[in-house]
Amino acid sequence: MRRTLYCGHLREQHVGKKVVLEGWVNRRRDLGGLIFIDLRDREGIVQVIVNPDSACFAEADRVRSEWVVRVEGVVRGRPAEQVNPKLSTGAVEVVAEGLEVLAEAKTPPFPIDAGWRGEEDQGVNEEVRLKNRVVDLRRKRLHDNLRLRHKVIAAIYRFLDAEGFISVETPYLTRSTPEGARDFLVPSRLEPGHFYALPQSPQLFKQMLMVAGYDRYFQIARCFRDEDLRADRQPDFTQLDLEMSFVTQEDIIELNERLAAYILRETLGVELALPFPRLSYAEAMNRYGSDKPDLRFGLELQDVTEVFKGGEFRAFASAESVKVLVAPALLSRKEIEELEALAKSKGAAGLAWARLESGALSGGIARFVPPALLEQVRVQEGQTLLFVAGAWRKTVESLGAVRLELGKRLGLLEPGFKFLWVVDFPLLEWDEEAGRWTYMHHPFTSPNLDDLHLLESDPGQVRAYAYDFVFNGSEAGGGSIRIHRRDLQERMFALLGIGPEEAREKFGFLLEALSYGAPPHGGIAWGLDRFVANLAGEESIREVIAFPKNKEGKEPLTGAPAAVDEAQLAAVGLSVRREA
Ligand code: ASP
Numbered sequence: 001m002r003r004t005l006y007c008g009h010l011r012e013q014h015v016g017k018k019v020v021l022e023g024w025v026n027r028r029r030d031l032g033g034l035i036f037i038d039l040r041d042r043e044g045i046v047q048v049i050v051n052p053d054s055a056c057f058a059e060a061d062r063v064r065s066e067w068v069v070r071v072e073g074v075v076r077g078r079p080a081e082q083v084n085p086k087l088s089t090g091a092v093e094v095v096a097e098g099l100e101v102l103a104e105a106k107t108p109p110f111p112i113d114a115g116w117r118g119e120e121d122q123g124v125n126e127e128v129r130l131k132n133r134v135v136d137l138r139r140k141r142l143h144d145n146l147r148l149r150h151k152v153i154a155a156i157y158r159f160l161d162a163e164g165f166i167s168v169e170t171p172y173l174t175r176s177t178p179e180g181a182r183d184f185l186v187p188s189r190l191e192p193g194h195f196y197a198l199p200q201s202p203q204l205f206k207q208m209l210m211v212a213g214y215d216r217y218f219q220i221a222r223c224f225r226d227e228d229l230r231a232d233r234q235p236d237f238t239q240l241d242l243e244m245s246f247v248t249q250e251d252i253i254e255l256n257e258r259l260a261a262y263i264l265r266e267t268l269g270v271e272l273a274l275p276f277p278r279l280s281y282a283e284a285m286n287r288y289g290s291d292k293p294d295l296r297f298g299l300e301l302q303d304v305t306e307v308f309k310g311g312e313f314r315a316f317a318s319a320e321s322v323k324v325l326v327a328p329a330l331l332s333r334k335e336i337e338e339l340e341a342l343a344k345s346k347g348a349a350g351l352a353w354a355r356l357e358s359g360a361l362s363g364g365i366a367r368f369v370p371p372a373l374l375e376q377v378r379v380q381e382g383q384t385l386l387f388v389a390g391a392w393r394k395t396v397e398s399l400g401a402v403r404l405e406l407g408k409r410l411g412l413l414e415p416g417f418k419f420l421w422v423v424d425f426p427l428l429e430w431d432e433e434a435g436r437w438t439y440m441h442h443p444f445t446s447p448n449l450d451d452l453h454l455l456e457s458d459p460g461q462v463r464a465y466a467y468d469f470v471f472n473g474s475e476a477g478g479g480s481i482r483i484h485r486r487d488l489q490e491r492m493f494a495l496l497g498i499g500p501e502e503a504r505e506k507f508g509f510l511l512e513a514l515s516y517g518a519p520p521h522g523g524i525a526w527g528l529d530r531f532v533a534n535l536a537g538e539e540s541i542r543e544v545i546a547f548p549k550n551k552e553g554k555e556p557l558t559g560a561p562a563a564v565d566e567a568q569l570a571a572v573g574l575s576v577r578r579e580a
Helices: 057-062 126-131 140-162 203-211 249-268 281-288 333-345 371-376 392-409 449-454 486-495 500-514 528-536 566-571
Strands: 018-031 034-041 044-050 068-077 092-103 185-187 195-197 216-224 236-245 278-280 321-327 352-357 360-362 384-390 419-423 428-431 436-439 466-471 474-481 521-527
Touching (some): 018 092, 034 057, 034 068, 140 216, 140 528, 203 216, 203 500, 203 521, 236 249, 236 528, 249 419, 249 466, 249 521, 249 528, 278 281, 281 392, 321 392, 384 392, 466 521, 466 528, 486 500, 521 528
Parallel strands (some): 044 092, 278 419
Antiparallel strands (some): 018 034, 018 068, 185 195, 216 236, 321 384, 352 360, 419 466, 428 436, 474 521
C-alpha cells in the first residue's frame, strides 16, 4: 500500500476513487457514533470518516492529535450544505476502509491545527515555540512562509541564470571579511593558536572572482556577524550576493529592479512599477530622517532652521538644524511625552511642540514660533507641530524615529510594497570614539570619481558609488562599485588608518589580485530573510527562518551555544579561563 496522493490535493475529480493517504491527525472528533479525522500533510487537510461498522473503527478510536496514520478509503462528494469553502478539499471526504497507526505522538505543547482549517492559530510565547520548533514548524503559517522562501530562491536562480550569472560557492572557513561587525572565530586543530573566521559576507571572494574573469556571479550565501543583537538580527543570516564586471551603478540598479519585479510577479502575482524611486542619502535623511525611509506614508520632515535663526527662542536660534514634523492629529501631552522619550533615545535634546487649535497655535513653544513659520509650513486645525533642534544628523534621525512611530500609531501606513533606492552615500563617516574616519559601507567601495580630489583634503565630503535598496522601511540590500585599482585601494586603506604593513597582512591577497588586472566591477547583497519576511507580511525574520536563534542569539531547540568538553578544547589548543 503506497500513498496515492497528498491529502491536500483531493478534489471533486477524485470522487469514487480508492485512495491511500498518509499524514498527521490534525484533529479527531466523535459525532453521532462516527469518527471524523482531519488528516493533514504539507498540502493541506482532508476529512476522513470512519463508520462504526468499519473494520478499522477500533483502531481509529485510538488515534489522537498528531499521530501519524495511513488511511485507505473511497472519496465521496459532500452534500452541498456540508461543503467547507475554507478548504480546497472542502467539497470531498474520504470514507475509511482501513487505518493503520504508523506512529503515536505525545500531546503537542501547544495546538497547531487551527491554521490548517483556515482559522487563526492561537498565540504562543516565542521562546516556547522556538524550544519546540519541530511542532511549531508544523503550523500552516510556517509551511507557507518556508515555501514562499523557496519560491523566491527558485525565482532568483531562474532569473539570474537567464541573465548569464553563474553561482559559485565561496568558503565558510576563511579569513576576516570585514563588514563592520565582529568575526566568529573557529580554532584550527592542525595549527593550534590559529583561527579561521566565518565570513561576514563573500565580499572579497566575489571581487576576486571578477578579477578572475567570471563576469557575473551570484550566491545564496550564509553570512556570520557577531554583533550585539538587535531585535531583528540573526548572527547567521542569508544574503543574495551578486557581482558584475564592466558595469556602472546604473547597470546594477537596473538589473536588481528587474529581479525584484520578477520575484514579486512570480511569487505573489504583484506587478511593481519600474524604475523604483531614488533619493540621495542627503534627501532621504532631510525628508524622512532615515537612510531607509518607509514610503508607505508621507509625513515629511521640514527644515525651519532659517526661521528660528538668530531669533528670540534661544534654544533654536543657533542650532545647526531645526526640523519640524506636522502630525495630522491633536496629540495629547501624554502622547507627546512618549514621543519625546523616543526622540531622546535617538539623541535629541528634547521634542518641542505646539498645536493649532481654534485658529491659533497654542501650548508648548507656541509663543516662540515666528509667524514666518506658518507661511512656510502648512498646518491645519487639529494638527500638532513637533520640533527637534541640534546637530543635523541627530536632529533628523530622532525626528525620523518620531515620524515612524506616528505612522504606526496613526495608522498612516498604506498596504503594499514600497521599494526605493538610496544613492550618493558619503564614503566615510567620522568615528567619534576612535577619532578617525571610518568607512560607511566597506573599505572596498569606490569613491565617486568626481570627488576624488577631496579624498585627503575633505574626506567627509566625498560621495561613494554606493546604493541601498529599501523595502517598506527596511534596508533590503546594499552594494557599491568597488575600487579596482591597487593604488586607489592602498590610498583608501591609508585614509582608514590601515598602514601598509597591516594592509599587506590582512588584505595582501586582495591587493595582489588587484595587481593582476582587475576589471571595473560592482555588486550588491540583499538581506534575503528580511526580503522574504516583508513579502510574507511578517514582522520578524524569525518567521521565515526554519531554525532561528532567539533575541539573545541562542538556539533554544538545540541549546547552542553550549560548553564543550576539555578534550575538545585541548585538541584545538585552547582552555577556557573562568573569572573567579
Ligand atoms: N558585501 C556587502 C554587504 O554584505 C554587499 C556588497 O557590497 O555587495 O553588505
